[in-house]
Amino acid sequence: MHLSDPWWVYALRGAGVYLGLLILLRLVGKRSFGEMTTFDIVVLMLVGGTLRTAIIGDDRKPLAAIIGVLAIVLLDKGVAWACARWSGLERLIEGRASVLARNGQVIEGALRKHDMSEEAFHRVLREKGLREVGDVAEVRLEANGKISVLKTARHE
Template structure:
């Protein structure tokens, strides 16, 4: 416990490493696509565990004290807060960070090319339909893969007189 608050490097290196690691991982997640941000599967949980363990060294290096990791984590939280503040005030920057939705269903028909580009399997789209209480896409006007990886569905309007 004698060296718990000693740092193996200057404090600011932990800040820089935390910020750079956060931004680098954010870029990698955007490049990985929207599907990696949606509902988590067992594969996603394994990826998160591996990424976290791998990036530990990138953030704190070989520091064995308690202070270095806290400085690194505080810098990640501060960067996240600054990024959220910036995205809330600058819509174009937000679209750059967040991305755009992708249309998967148009007027009751699956767009197979869009599904392929977005790496969305039929089974994933079927799950979204079932979650909405539907058996197939014929009752859907529009189905989108949102930037956060969720699939949102807009039903067609009911014909007049059938309500």
């Protein structure tokens, strides 16, 4: 199999796209893909298709795609390894959790800061078996984009 570019070009492109997308998603915010909606899936599909071209260009050979994907997987494994050993790096890459509600009260401006509607917030509460915000001890938007809910003692 003859590639149109040297093998390392695909590896560098894959690594570059991975790092660029990691930075972009970090800048966009935690909630981007934590709770997947139809819109998120559409965006993910479009991004994937667009980035395919950035990684392998016009080369249609499977080896080009394999090299690009291998570079991404190895870099991801390396980043995970480093994050497990250095908490500062993990905070930089993952971010920190944000409190949305505490002691039955929504934190002023917290939903807006994370582009969450009140309806989406209440939907999360219902999914966790709660009727109202007064039933929560704390609601957090975790660094991975998921929402965790700690119920008040009367609901545990």
